[in-house]
Amino acid sequence: MHQSAQTQEDVSNIFNSVFDVHLATSPEEINEVFELRYQVYCIDRPFEDPNCFVDKREHDEYDQRSAHALIRYRTTGDIVAAVRIVMAGDTPEDAYFPMEGHCIHQMDQQARDAFAGTRRRQVAEISRMAVSRDFRRRLNEDKTASGVTDFACYSDSENGKRALPYISLGLFAAILQMSVKHGITHWTAAMEPALLRMLKRFGVEFDHVGPVIEYHGRRRPAFTEAASMLESARKLRPDVWSLVTNNGQQLPAKPMANYEANDRRVA
Template structure:
């Protein structure tokens, strides 16, 4: 069992972006990753530094922040079908036709992103989550090696936290299936945690190799990963604003 002070729930929190401000945070996180870091999207198309596309009006959005600093570190969206189509279908054709009922009970997971800035925060397996990376390096002779080897784990931890929020939302909204278009390496990481992924089409070339899969929401909920950590619910961003307003009023 993960120590409570090192858990995702104690170090991070996930929010449902239900206000214009929180959606801007989401779009800016995507801009930082997809435009600044990876160069997947042209910066000139997003002069306000918010990356979005035609699917966002048909999506719900999540963002995650570090509890102690309040810094926003990652994002994810859940896209509903639009006119019997999902985003992944523009890049690869499903092997089997998606029925009208399946469209109504499914979403596509996309735009998962975690900032490089997330590596500033201590890997949960070794240090308290409020200790910075500099302290890890200075405090241990091999801290730098430890830190570099756990950067990926830190990003994966944030990814699992976002997936957990997405599956809770899905269960509450009668969503039965997830479609997802991912790299082979990410698919391997998901499968390694015991999640069943069923390939629904041939691999395609989209920013490198991508493979379409479908996952069952009920099966995701039953995974033992959620018994170890990631047990906190997501919050609405509007509730965060209300809480902040109440604190100012009481001050």
């Protein structure tokens, strides 16, 4: 049986009362994203060499063809989390995704066929999910970049609710907003196994998930049609679907649909 109507209402209401989702379009907001990524990916979990970023802003060649989003804590305005989606560029050398060479071939044939059969301009890689050090410490989840382990259990002092799932679901709300804006129909990602398990418990499940591999730590490659994922979530957890889609106002385009994507350059 699904959760009660009151609990379902709380998922969206509590998130929106505590956090704000922003698409990072200004140079100032994008700098905030890069600074958070430096903290998470160069200092806390040093997957990247901090000496390569003297300005303390972690960025790479994929950012020029990415869209960025962040989550703020309403009370202070501080950035709590960030994520980007990497999209295919206009030239052959810009057509590949960061995880592609490392991960896709590790998936089964059905997953590889699904990936190969999708128009690249309608695929985006979910990348650089990061939760701030201070917030991860509040959750006692400072061992992972995304702030998720199987032992996550945190009650916010203000409302007594678990905060961590809201952050992860809020990032998916941001991912969906960016995807709708840019005509994206499919998502690929290399995610921490614990994050995938947590999302699955909330009805957010990828169509295809590969084995655990070493890629910036232990990761599982994943690929899905966005509409398929969200339709499944709507049936399993309508409360989560409502949060991620903003009560159905944000829905992905259908695969192979003709669309005029907005300018994908980052401001």
